[in-house]
């Protein structure tokens with residue numbers, strides 16, 4: 336954990352509000368495999384990482400709420416009786432959205448001060464927005480002794496994302512943020528929220544993220560459109576197979592029988608979801624059996640599906656995955672998160688990490704005129720209070 340940053344937050348909070356705050360650390364997440372399956376009631380395989388949003392909170396007697404986003408050097412005051420959605424893309428929507436959600440749930444929120452900062456790269460597919468939402472709900476739950484359980488916190492954050500940030504996201508990010516465990520990934524069934532913690536032990540391999548520095552902006556991206564296309568496909572399937580609980584549960588043979596009744600785009604989206612859902616289960620077995628070569632091959636397959644069928648990749652992500660494919664030390668690579676930019680996740684033999692990084696740095700810069708960033712994945716725990 337970035338203790339230096341946490342200490343800086345604590346000191347700056349004291350300078351701003353003359354109070355000792357309640358401190359919360361809320362992690363970013365990776366997803367090993369299982370992209371866009373969460374809102375189709377399928378399986379996902381996320382894990383929380385050692386990068387955080389840190390939030391500092393206290394009660395206020397100023398007559399309004401004050402929020403300071405330290406990294407952006409912005410302060411925003413608002414009245415609890417007049418909460419309005421802000422411009423798309425603004426960090427304020429995450430805070431306002433969860434405060435509105437808490438009040439809707441009947442939590443007696445009073446005026447408070449909040450400051451936050453973090454080391455989760457923004458727009459990189461590491462779910463900084465869910466980390467911020469959960470940090471604020473978790474902190475306010477504590478500050479006002481609201482007694483919300485984890486699932487209630489998750490629901491409030493997801494609703495804020497839907498209603499205030501305009502992203503019709505699934506549950507993976509907010510759920511994993513509160514349930515993550517050190518050195519384990521969560522094999523999560525989004526149909527009923529049951530999960531199994533799976534040890535991520537990678538022998539001589541390591542996970543590394545590579546940031547394209549192409550920023551995704553999910554709210555005005557076709558993310559919501561993908562969800563609608565899946566719903567369309569499922570409606571048709573359900574009409575013919577009423578027993579089907581979700582798109583993720585459909586068989587390819589069932590989809591194929593209805594191929595002529597749907598557009599090619601809807602067919603491709605559905606095919607991707609069904610295949611990806613099987614891949615998550617296969618990847619979990621591969622990890623259980625320590626078959627990292629098979630696990631890696633599934634990552635490559637996942638990327639191909641996201642690129643060709645689900646169409647949420649971009650040329651920069653594809654470029655990084657192509658280089659990875661030609662590198663003997665890399666056994667798996669794919670785009671991670673919602674898509675349209677952000678990071679790839681790579682499984683690399685330790686001996687080849689440096690050469691691979693050098694090659695990526697050089698070729699990516701030469702091709703796109705952009706730098707890359709590399710993050711070695713360190714799987715750590717869920718959102719928590721930091722005792723001072």
Ligand code: GLA
Nearest residue numbers: 370371504505506507672673
């Ligand atoms: C974003 C959403 C998640 C999930 C992923 C794609 O991170 O917030 O709910 O849909 O994209 O797997």
